[in-house]
Structures are given as C-alpha cells and as structure tokens.
Amino acid sequence: MPDVFINYRTGDEEATATLLDRELSRRFGSERIFRASKSIAAGRNFPQALLTAVRRCHVLLAVIGPRWTEARPADGGAPGTPGDWTQRELQEALGAATTVVPVLVGPVARLRRTELPEALAALADLQYRRLHHRTADADLRRIADDLAALVPSLAAVDRFRAGERAHHTGPAPLPAELPWQERWVDPVRLESARPDHPFLFSATVRWRPARTDASPRDPGLADLAVSTVVSRARALVAGENPEHRETALLLLRGELGCPYTDPAARITVRADDTDLNLDEADRARLAELSRLRKEAGARELHRLLERSRHPHPDDAAAEHAVRLVDALGLAPGSPERAAYAKRLARATAAVGRTAAAAQIRQHLAACRCTSPAE
Incomplete structure (x- = not known):
C-alpha cells in the first residue's frame, strides 16, 4: 500500500511530479510512492x-x-468540472482527513480561497x-524529511537504511x-x-547558510546578512560618544569580526x-x-597659577584687616573686638571689596565673636 500519493494536473508541472516521485522512491522505496502513470498497471480500472x-x-x-488553474485535464474537462480528476483526488483526501501538503512550484503565490473552487477552498x-x-536539492530533502516525520513507516525506512550505511561504510563524514x-x-x-552627530558605518559583510543543505544563491540571504550586521552595529554604538569614535570602532571590530548567527539561525x-x-x-x-574646551581649560589653569603666585586683592585686604584687629590686642570673643571687626568689614565693603568683607565676617565666626546689636 503506498504511503504517499502525488497529485498533479496534466499540463502543469508533470516534470516536477516525476522528479518528486524519483527522489522519494529513491529514499523510501518505489512501492511507497504513488504516481498514476507509474503505479496503475495496464488494464486496471483507472x-x-x-x-x-x-x-x-x-x-x-x-x-x-x-498553470494549475488554467490547465485542462486529459479528458478535456475544465478545472472544477466533474471530469477534473485532480480535484476529485483532492476532495477525496480532504474528506477522508488525509494529510494534504500543497507543493508550490517556482514563483507560484500562496493559495487564496477566492481563487480556488469552493470544494477546494480548504x-x-x-x-x-x-x-x-534554484534550491531543488534542499527543497526535495525538506519534503522527504517532512514525510518521514508525518509517517512512522517512512521514518522506519530511514532508520533501517541509515543503519545499513553505517554498517557497511562506517560513520558518515561530516x-x-x-x-x-x-x-x-x-x-x-x-x-x-x-543624535545630532550620527556615525557612518561601513563594512564587508561575509555570510554563509547555517545549514549545509541550504543554497547560498538565495538572494534573500544576502539581504538578511546585511540587516543582521547593521542591526548589531546599531545596538553596539547607540550609547557611544562621537568624540570617542576610535573606541567605538575597536568595539565594533571585536564584536562583528567573530562569526555569529542571525536570530532565526538561518x-x-x-564583518x-x-x-x-x-x-x-x-x-x-x-x-x-x-579646541574651545582646551583653551578654556588652559585659561582656568593659568588663572589658578597666577592666584597662587600673587594673592588676590580681596584676600590681601581681608588678611590686613584681621592682622589689624589682632594688633590692637582686643581679646578674642570680646564685644570690642567684634564691633571693631564689623566696622572694618563695612568699610571694606563700602569701597567695593565685597569678597574681602565676607572673609572678615568668616574670621569673626571662626573666632566665635559675639557682635553687638546694630
């Protein structure tokens, strides 16, 4: 009893049906694959x-x-008519809850209910x-693997033949x-x-299919490779300062130079x-x-150096005022010392030495002087 039935329409991809039959028969055995022109013996009721x-x-x-919707069956009936055996086979399988797998050949678009006869809308x-x-070998292998997963008897054939190969030839080469x-x-x-200073990224993207049975000629894989590398580069430099471009470049070369797979492992x-x-x-x-930052930093450094060499006038005025208070011999904490120091601070502020006056007041606080009421 055949495990797999190949349904096809005369006038549309008979060669593909023959190719499927040949490859599946080679893997599972011809008696397990049914194709009408091969499997129905002469004289039998078709x-x-x-x-x-x-x-x-x-x-x-x-x-x-x-040409599946345009081809005419061998008996001359149009698709969808009672003489359409391709449709009758499909209806019979769908009605019997048999697993049906559409095999779209070449550039055929995905099936739409509106484009199918009502009986085949499912x-x-x-x-x-x-x-x-372009990818026939990989596609045929995938279909055969699907069938082995769906039909236990076909999986058993796979296991038996794999055991025979291992017995006669040893482990399969990698x-x-x-x-x-x-x-x-x-x-x-x-x-x-x-954001106002974006990086400009460029590289040579090198890629190959992650599976050895995939075809490197698939144009979609090249686009996927570029997208994968650019996405990772974007994530790596998103927080990098453009002024540290060299550091970001070293990070990219280290991360992207090691092979890795895309999220779907295809x-x-x-890079x-x-x-x-x-x-x-x-x-x-x-x-x-x-340049401006360096100049500003140099000016600030120069100012600090000059101030360390030559005391600022405010600093000098405050120092002279404190020495004068000390020279008068007024006892620390006494009302007289506090009153005299306060008058000096007022006088210093009056001539524009506000900073010096503030320093005199700080000296008063340090000496814990009690100021008389104003």
Whole structure:
C-alpha cells in the first residue's frame, strides 16, 4: 500500500511530479510512492485505482504550478468540472482527513480561497512547501524529511537504511562547510549618544547558510546578512560618544569580526574591513568644540597659577584687616573686638571689596565673636 500519493494536473508541472516521485522512491522505496502513470498497471480500472490509492495513503502531495488553474485535464474537462480528476483526488483526501501538503512550484503565490473552487477552498489554509529549481536539492530533502516525520513507516525506512550505511561504510563524514559569500555595505547612518552627530558605518559583510543543505544563491540571504550586521552595529554604538569614535570602532571590530548567527539561525555572518566615521561637517564641529574646551581649560589653569603666585586683592585686604584687629590686642570673643571687626568689614565693603568683607565676617565666626546689636 503506498504511503504517499502525488497529485498533479496534466499540463502543469508533470516534470516536477516525476522528479518528486524519483527522489522519494529513491529514499523510501518505489512501492511507497504513488504516481498514476507509474503505479496503475495496464488494464486496471483507472478511476477505481486512483480513488483507492487516495483513501489508503497517509499523505497527499498536491503539486501546484503556475498553470494549475488554467490547465485542462486529459479528458478535456475544465478545472472544477466533474471530469477534473485532480480535484476529485483532492476532495477525496480532504474528506477522508488525509494529510494534504500543497507543493508550490517556482514563483507560484500562496493559495487564496477566492481563487480556488469552493470544494477546494480548504487548501488555502494548509501549510505548504515550496519547490524551486534554484534550491531543488534542499527543497526535495525538506519534503522527504517532512514525510518521514508525518509517517512512522517512512521514518522506519530511514532508520533501517541509515543503519545499513553505517554498517557497511562506517560513520558518515561530516559535511563540508559552505564557502563565505560577501557583500559590501555602503556607509549607513547609526545613531550615537548625540543624535545630532550620527556615525557612518561601513563594512564587508561575509555570510554563509547555517545549514549545509541550504543554497547560498538565495538572494534573500544576502539581504538578511546585511540587516543582521547593521542591526548589531546599531545596538553596539547607540550609547557611544562621537568624540570617542576610535573606541567605538575597536568595539565594533571585536564584536562583528567573530562569526555569529542571525536570530532565526538561518545564516552565519561576520564583518571585515569595518569602518566607523563621522560626516565631514560633524567632524569639523567636534574639532572646534574640543579646541574651545582646551583653551578654556588652559585659561582656568593659568588663572589658578597666577592666584597662587600673587594673592588676590580681596584676600590681601581681608588678611590686613584681621592682622589689624589682632594688633590692637582686643581679646578674642570680646564685644570690642567684634564691633571693631564689623566696622572694618563695612568699610571694606563700602569701597567695593565685597569678597574681602565676607572673609572678615568668616574670621569673626571662626573666632566665635559675639557682635553687638546694630
């Protein structure tokens, strides 16, 4: 009894149906795969043989190509009419709760209920597999793996044949790693710690499929590789100050230079020739800001040095006033000393030496002088 029924429409992808039959028969055995032109013996009742095989199979593969809705059945009936055997096989499988897997060939779009006969509308809700000539080996392998997972008897065939191979040939050799593909990334703006000064990131992105059975020619993988590297670079430099560009560049080269996989584990990527720069105008503004900061720092240092060499006039005035109070011999804490010091502070403030007056008052507080009422 066949485990897998290959359903296809005459005039649409007969060659693909034959390819499926050949590859699945090679893996699981020809008697387990049903394809009408191969499996129905001469002289047998054709309708009865078809319907019996559909009812007894575990999985029906519905091969759907670009002409599936336009092709005419062999008996001349239009798709959807009683003479359409492709539809009758599908209806029989759906009615018997048989697992149906649509196999979309080439660029065929996902099925829509509005584009299908009412009796087959349920096909649009079923998870499909795709078979493309560019990735045929990987696609066929995936379909066969799906069937082994769905049908225990096919999984048993896999295990038996794997045991035979191991017995006769020893452990299977490890698959060779696929070569690296590459794509240059033109400068991309990445936000820095200062949104008005973004970084300009560029690199050579190198990538290869994470699975050895995937095809590196899939154009979507190259876009995925670039997106993966740019996203990680954006996250790494988001908090970096543009004035510390060299530090951020070293961080990027260290993190992106080691191979890693994308979140979906479809590809392995790394980045070489990584560069992180700033727009010319931004670099000029940062250079000018740095120069101004250095000049301001130099002026402040010079002021402090000069003040250490030559006491400030306010400091000198305060010191002379305190010495004068001490020279008069007025006892610390006495009302006379406090009154005299207060008069000196007022006089000092009156001639514009406010800072000196404040220092005299601080000296009074340090001596715990009690000032008389004003």
